[in-house]
Amino acid sequence: MAVVNRRIVLAARPHGEPKPEHFRLEEGRTPAPQPGEVLLRTRWLSLDPYMRGRMSAAKSYAKPVEIGEVMVGQTVSEVVASENPAFAEGDLVLANAGWQEFAVSDGSGLRRLDPADGAPSQFLGILGMPGMTAYTGLLEIGRPQPKETVVVAAAAGPVGSLVGQIARIKGARAVGIAGGAEKCAYLTETLGFDAAVDHRANDFPDALARACPDGIDVYFENVGGAVFDAVLPLLNDFARVPVCGLVAGYNLSELPSGPDRSPVLMRAILTKRLTLRGFIVWDFAAMQDDFLRDVGGWLRAGRVKAREDVVEGLENAPAAFAGMLKGANFGKLVVKVA
Amino acid sequence: MAVVNRRIVLAARPHGEPKPEHFRLEEGRTPAPQPGEVLLRTRWLSLDPYMRGRMSAAKSYAKPVEIGEVMVGQTVSEVVASENPAFAEGDLVLANAGWQEFAVSDGSGLRRLDPADGAPSQFLGILGMPGMTAYTGLLEIGRPQPKETVVVAAAAGPVGSLVGQIARIKGARAVGIAGGAEKCAYLTETLGFDAAVDHRANDFPDALARACPDGIDVYFENVGGAVFDAVLPLLNDFARVPVCGLVAGYNLSELPSGPDRSPVLMRAILTKRLTLRGFIVWDFAAMQDDFLRDVGGWLRAGRVKAREDVVEGLENAPAAFAGMLKGANFGKLVVKVA
Numbered sequence: 170m171a172v173v174n175r176r177i178v179l180a181a182r183p184h185g186e187p188k189p190e191h192f193r194l195e196e197g198r199t200p201a202p203q204p205g206e207v208l209l210r211t212r213w214l215s216l217d218p219y220m221r222g223r224m225s226a227a228k229s230y231a232k233p234v235e236i237g238e239v240m241v242g243q244t245v246s247e248v249v250a251s252e253n254p255a256f257a258e259g260d261l262v263l264a265n266a267g268w269q270e271f272a273v274s275d276g277s278g279l280r281r282l283d284p285a286d287g288a289p290s291q292f293l294g295i296l297g298m299p300g301m302t303a304y305t306g307l308l309e310i311g312r313p314q315p316k317e318t319v320v321v322a323a324a325a326g327p328v329g330s331l332v333g334q335i336a337r338i339k340g341a342r343a344v345g346i347a348g349g350a351e352k353c354a355y356l357t358e359t360l361g362f363d364a365a366v367d368h369r370a371n372d373f374p375d376a377l378a379r380a381c382p383d384g385i386d387v388y389f390e391n392v393g394g395a396v397f398d399a400v401l402p403l404l405n406d407f408a409r410v411p412v413c414g415l416v417a418g419y420n421l422s423e424l425p426s427g428p429d430r431s432p433v434l435m436r437a438i439l440t441k442r443l444t445l446r447g448f449i450v451w452d453f454a455a456m457q458d459d460f461l462r463d464v465g466g467w468l469r470a471g472r473v474k475a476r477e478d479v480v481e482g483l484e485n486a487p488a489a490f491a492g493m494l495k496g497a498n499f500g501k502l503v504v505k506v507a
Numbered sequence: 508m509a510v511v512n513r514r515i516v517l518a519a520r521p522h523g524e525p526k527p528e529h530f531r532l533e534e535g536r537t538p539a540p541q542p543g544e545v546l547l548r549t550r551w552l553s554l555d556p557y558m559r560g561r562m563s564a565a566k567s568y569a570k571p572v573e574i575g576e577v578m579v580g581q582t583v584s585e586v587v588a589s590e591n592p593a594f595a596e597g598d599l600v601l602a603n604a605g606w607q608e609f610a611v612s613d614g615s616g617l618r619r620l621d622p623a624d625g626a627p628s629q630f631l632g633i634l635g636m637p638g639m640t641a642y643t644g645l646l647e648i649g650r651p652q653p654k655e656t657v658v659v660a661a662a663a664g665p666v667g668s669l670v671g672q673i674a675r676i677k678g679a680r681a682v683g684i685a686g687g688a689e690k691c692a693y694l695t696e697t698l699g700f701d702a703a704v705d706h707r708a709n710d711f712p713d714a715l716a717r718a719c720p721d722g723i724d725v726y727f728e729n730v731g732g733a734v735f736d737a738v739l740p741l742l743n744d745f746a747r748v749p750v751c752g753l754v755a756g757y758n759l760s761e762l763p764s765g766p767d768r769s770p771v772l773m774r775a776i777l778t779k780r781l782t783l784r785g786f787i788v789w790d791f792a793a794m795q796d797d798f799l800r801d802v803g804g805w806l807r808a809g810r811v812k813a814r815e816d817v818v819e820g821l822e823n824a825p826a827a828f829a830g831m832l833k834g835a836n837f838g839k840l841v842v843k844v845a
Contacts, residue, residue, distance in 0.1 A: 427765010438785040
């Protein structure tokens, strides 16, 4: 017996900011599971900046969503019917069900969640892909040493907030960049960052320099654009720059006007002997057990904190997603679907 | 008793290409060595692209030459008078005597050369700083694997030619970029490169793509500019880019016109998970013994070759140096001073 399924598909490829017309809410039917399959009901949908890349046809590390296809996304889903002996009704699983209420899966790629390990939605945030992005990129590429200065942007978001908190645990100085006084206060007062700088302030480059009197040894790059321009002159010799995102550029439909500043970047790489290295979290899949042990332990011990920004209802996902790309969210953005 | 010394000093800082008026040939006197000192006579002076950086006041990894100071440079020098028991008259040493005929040294930083290990001028090339730059950058940062494609520009020069030859020894495919048919033929016919591409050809980007049918896994960056623009789209996922020079930009007095292409570079770093890492040879000083053992051994066994471009007379150093920055040299550029 099929169930009625609401889903959000890609209606058109955006040039620039995603707008309502680039998405379409559809109603369809999801068939009953066949032998070996399970029927999943989406409880939580994760919204993450990488999804902007999937909306474009440009070549990247993953293939784009096609027009008319359901938007991709990780979910916490409940098994509501099972024809697969590995899963029982009522199981909570981490899935890639996308922006929809129901999905059928043959079980591959599902991971059963134990509610004792954390609140279900946390497996989309601090205990999931964003948390592991922070953990692996900072420790494997950034390699912060005691007393070094670690800077991260989008620092009130799920990746940046954990980058700064792990930097502190490793004995480094954590400086966060965020938009607005409220987020900056959250970084220093709630998360224990050593300093926070508002990138919307007129004197942002000077304020960042004042917050980093000994320069910058690790810059965890997830935004690019004007923030990176302010960071570059402050990088110390032998600084490391893990590059995991460039949110500021995701909506660019053309290159910024000149001059061409790429020689400035290359010259800095040479004369300061910088390391820039791009990564995605799955490049470090082998570190998953270490990640869950360390970050799970720190979370239970209260040494790291995570904040969520919850949106109610699948139909509100497109607007929330578009807002996130402009920094409107405060914490890990998740959609409560059911 | 002082000796008459001819020396070339920095007369003015160039904006753009170095010209004769930026240098001045002076005659002065070098005093007799005091106790603990030696008097050195320059036999060979090395000319290297990094010297262009020292002519500018811009911050870099080493302090600039001041106006009126002798141009810096590594030399093979002969001890012609010694008040230091560690050195005897007639010893050949590797020194940093600069662009001049005589210098006094307290012995610090001098390394005695054994003529049995190689021709003296080779210690300025394949057995010296350029050779070690190739060896350390390729093996420590580039880390070529068997069957991978390694691309290097300025490939007929002392660094590039060794990069390609070591890549071959490590089982990788070596593709050299050089200016003109004669240099390209030298790469494939004499040095054993798998392919050579002339960067002056009108279809250079296409020719490079044809020479790299499986993409590029290691790009040893020593020129920048248009060559790097052609390389970037061909880099494979997880490619490594040791950055040791940007000769194409050394004479730039302003940034290229727009658009600003740095977002293209950052996006490639992210989506292809590239590693770009700047270095100078002294960052790997601990590898000197390995370098001399390996490259010295390969050279004696005929597995690697080196070519020199010899200029006679100190007074011809400025013109030869300016020519080198435009690719006029063919092989390691050295000045026979005495």
